[in-house]
Amino acid sequence: MRTSPGITLEPLDVERDLDLLHAWVTHPRSAYWMMQGAGRDDVRAEYAGIVADPHHDAWLGRVDGRPAFLAETYDPAHSPLAGLPEVGEGDLGMHVLVAPPDGPPVSGLTTAVFDAVMAHCFADPAVQRVVVEPDIRNDGIRAKNVAAGFVELREIELPGKTAVLSVCTRADWSSSSRERQRAAYRDALPRLDTSRRSSLATGLLDELHSSTDHLTPELMDRAQRHLVAKALGELAHERLLTPTPATGAGRWRVEAGPSSYAFTARRHRLEHWVVDPASIERTRDGAPAAPDAQELVAELAPTLGIPDQLLPTYLEELASTLAAGAWKLHHRRVPVAELVDAGYQEIESAMTEGHPAFVANNGRIGFSLGDYRAYAPETGQPVRLHWLAARRSLTRLSLSADTTEAELYDGELAPDVRARFASRLAALGLAAQDYLYLPVHPWQWQHKLAITFAPDVARRDLVHLGAGDDDHRPQQSIRTFFNASRPERHYVKTALAIQNMGFVRGLSPAYMAATPAINDWVASVVRADRELQDCGFEVLRELAAIGYTGDAFHRAAGPSAYRKMIAALWRESPVPRTPDGEQLTTMAALLHRDADGDALLTAWIKASPVDAATWARAYLRAYLRPLVHCLHAYDLAFMPHGENLLLRLRDHVPVGAFMKDIGEEVAVMGELPLPTEVERIRGDFPDDVKALAIHTDVFDGVLRFVAAILDEDGVLPAGEFWAIVRATIEEHAADHPELAAAATAYDLLRPEFRHSCLNRLQLRNTLQMVDLTDQAESLIFAGTLVNPAAVQP
Template sequence: MRPTLEPLDLTEHLPLVHAWVTHPRSVYWQMQDATLADVEREYRLIEDDPHHHAWLGRVDGTPAFLAETYDPAHSELAGLPELRPGDLGMHVLVAPTERPVHGFTRAVFGAVLDHCLADPAVRRVVVEPDARNHRIRALNREFGFRELRTITLPTKEATLSVRTRSDQQSHLTPDVLAAAQRHLVTKAISELAHERVLAPVADGDRWLLTTPAGDTTYSFAAERLALDHWAVDPATVVRTVKDEPAELDAQDFVVEFSELLGVPDALLPTYLEELAATLQSACWKLAHSTLTVDDLLRADHQTIEGAMTEGHPGFIANNGRVGFGADDYAAYAPETGSDVRLHWLAARRTLSHHSGPVQYDESLLVDAGLDPADYHLVPVHPWQWTNKLAITFAPDVARGDLVHLGEGPDRHRPQQSIRTFANASRPEQPYVKTALSIQNMGFMRGLSPTYMEATPTINEWVHELVVADPTLRACGFSVLREIASVGYTGDAFHRLDLPSPYRKMIAGLWRESPVSRVGDGERLMTMAALLHRDASGRSLAAAMIEASPYDAATWLRSYLDAYVRPIVHCLLAHDLAFMPHGENLVLVVRDQVPVRAIMKDIGEEIAVMSTGRPLPAEVERVRVDVEQEIKALALHTDVFDGVLRHLAAILHTDGVLDEEVFWSEVTDCVRRHQEDHPELADAAAAYDLFRPTFRHSCLNRLQLRNTLEMVDISDQAESLIYAGTLDNPMA
């Protein structure tokens, strides 16, 4: 469900608007008896008024609502003492229907409100609903409007209400926070027990955790599943402090167990800040995420992308985004559904590089009076320009080595990875990945210009390998190439030959769009969606299975053939490892069944784990020399523990598919591949994917050890932390 707004075109939409405003359900719009000419006259007046604007709203491209924005100081509210500079008035009318869709009105209302606040000059939004319209007044309050008083207008008694930008925190209420805390504490218990940082002890039919100080306990019910997964029932988690019941609190939980977690004292506040930001995000989603799994069964790729509520399934602090303010969160977080217009910098060619085919319109340079022969264009996140580049690179701007060209013409939509954008104006155009100097999930999210220079070449090499392989072609497996990169290195930080985050602030990538990869009856979805539960707790994967023509085991078999089989083949045939977590895969779905997989984020996250395979010189950097046992973790850790463990638990606990059947299907998938490829028998023996146990590589331990940079990107294998072994569910 993706609402958009555009200026109302009366020539095209007058009959539709007339039908809406005169419908009996639109009684509070006060145009019940209006003729077509009356409606045209009213909206022509708005069209000619510089202080009043009318907007047609669409949902997924279909006209669905009407909105008006106006300057209260030039309206019938003029002269009210409550009005302030920066106020903007708002009216919303959702198209009347006899078949209302759950959450539709809230999604529309939120989109119009976001549209109003997208202008930084707007400080408050003002509404004046009819005082008798209790339904819309309740909706206003839900979205943070404060009712000031009843006022008398020429046509009604109205409730004057305002919402400031700070009222964007209206989702931070005790009830919403309690739900977010329960979810996050449950996840912390489950994942830290899985990583053997904490060791719950059996207590009858429950489990017990006691803090090192001995004065606080956590009691809960849980089922222990394969791969030492703790399926903790959130409703059963009880905290007791000094023998008294206490509220669940994720930050308190970390402090209470800090002696066991091993966070360095200097970094513990940073980790607590990321937890607070994760809770803030969770509260927003709980308060505003209205899409059900039934909605998502019919949703397009970008709607699903914005509807995800969990973030990474393993990391506890997974939505930190430290550096964003409240306004930034509303403007740039993918879950808010806001459109973003990227900024553009012109970077002097002698101080920058561009690899791959040009992906931008050079008229932006010409319009600014610059010669395209002298400058490259660099896409820039709006936050990055305002908060970093305009200040930290002020000398470069003053010299003309960097020229700020302002916003680009296209609307973009942030993805779950926060710094990557899909083109909402032209979906077939490449995705754009930008540098973003915020702290999120153990990293500063920058991009290195030097590192990015070889990225298009590496991507092209992987693409050619994939399309030339008959097995991968038969699986329908493909990659989204990062086809071009750009970066600026003319700053003082690059003249200082020391690594630092400042050398990763001005760079960009263009990645192919997956839009052209679908056929009739197919749609795209992020693989992370298979682990999604909606606000009522329903699983999207379970709903897809129920809506598909297959039983659960057959559905799973199709998914594994699309996902696991290509990963195994790349390992055995090419010693090629991806980072195949949920957000790095786009699934092609037909009849609610995953039938193909598309891999992305190639440049930074692939490895050729062989010292003997020949590689082009430009691709050599992806070669890693690791022991044979570590190579197999590309399947055991990254796929089994990082993705399938969570999906197996969801389907098992929801009664959709027993976990033994789940892992039996995984085993059969890998065995079928080996039986189909006897020529790879030596590689299969070396990888030994069916070994009894494998090393237990732990993600949260990495983040707890160093919340600022949890691994060394240049040598990720040496950064790993292990906690013994896990029993292989295929053994």
């Protein structure tokens, strides 16, 4: 069997291979195989028994045709591991022995052989985990195991040795996880014997070379130009820059300290700039210079108002955004033609822009390159969440009114997984009924919980139970996961202590305690409203939230990000509620252009049976009209940007929408009676700020981009699009005369509205853009914008 270039495995022939076997397993380097001093007959008997055993196999490995290693695979249920609570169905045991070298060690050979054996194991689709049990003293192979993604569970006693039981899931062995594995290997190198460290380190460097294949001058230039074009456009939109006309049709110029930027751009309504990346020409001190997003921000720092102490953080987020941009250009070139009829998760992972308005929108500070490849949504890789048992007395589980604890866990965890968790606790002398199960991001466990909360783990207030059995896909919000193995199961949103777009992405147990109740109330309002039902508007409830509070940070310290590191919530899946024949997509897809500049929005309209104006009316009926109705009827505002809304399409035309992310991003801005536990969402906002729930969040945050794409692609002139927006609001008012007073108060068709700026928030404080408990006071305004939906004189 060929497993990788130049490496093959074949069934062991004991008689043919006996001389090799005897030399290998009795060599001093093979001491941990416990056959030192064995004779030929001893080796023959041992491996003849393995070959005859239906539950144990031996394999001879060749490299370029030459015998080079021995591998064994076995069923743990028919081995000394039988009966251990951590071992179960879908597990495959493995041993590997690389032949002692007959000359200088070959750099990287052991890693290549180990890769090949793991690939051989996972070639069987029934295998979900590989199990190994190295001698506790064998630092070399333990480092190799950790590098491959194995998790060391605990010490066990086996015949002749104290072993470290270790497991590696299929997800952890996926090809996109290799960089994370290699980083672990690099960290393990200091534990290796000095005589082996140099050659292994050299091999590691050879492997790492290919991991940065996206960081080339050509790809980085494209990423830089894209980001500089976005920065020029969005900073001009927020009036932090003022482009002036330059020589040439459609040419503009911006002065930035010692640099000058000339470019071609088109201005659309709402002061929306579409800058052509290829047209950007930069000079620095009069000499030509390459466009550089970090240098642009540094040159403009005094104008942008970014504090000196926070400038490096913002520059790091820009660097990360550039790295992600180059990676997508190299690895994620999905033509929109392939997305027109694609499934929900294929579309989700094909998104490349991040937030349409924020310049530094892929920060993810804290992720290594390997973490990026393993956990970024655009890489499309499956992730298996880890689970903790959190002591019940120190943990808060909040549930929706129609959900019980048993129903939650029965629906999310298969019986064999629950049994495995309970066995793990029992093996530690703990009672399962004293704990709640809490899902965590694998990165969070490795980088934060096992270290920052080590005392809690040592006290058994937190118990690591290992990875679950379901494959999940990270969503655009990066810490939310869709269950790819069982799409009908809930999304899981986890705490993730990385810095991304102005926040550390934690979850507060205290803040989330009311989340299910808030979602229940919002869902009840939506379900009972005939207008919303006619528009096909629904919400995906966050119906369970869990958070651990037994740590020192909750006991002694004041409010901090450390109180938001061990929490999760479950949100309903849209899949069971999406009718057959309909396509589900993130609304962010409407703003997506592929690497060649083709827009998915345009492709959907062309594939549909209706003209562009009819398509726009259908979209606005599914999206804008329900939001207007919620505002007028209930003073209820959502945060309806592209990541927070899913569209349902039939024949490529919008027919409905799911609103999500309710608990943190919904507000009631009036005197509507609320249940006591929901009162937290009531906000006191000035009248001219209330209407920004539509003007800023919908018009400026979404529709200005949609309108520009339609106009740029020659599909629908901007004037016609905004006339349809106006008509959608007017038609709603005509259909609901009982809401006339609210329509007058909000006055969504007023000539101008306040210009609320997002990048200004991030530039002011790159660590925390807004105070979530008082978001209105955090807003930054830059005058007013002409309302494109108003009747213009």
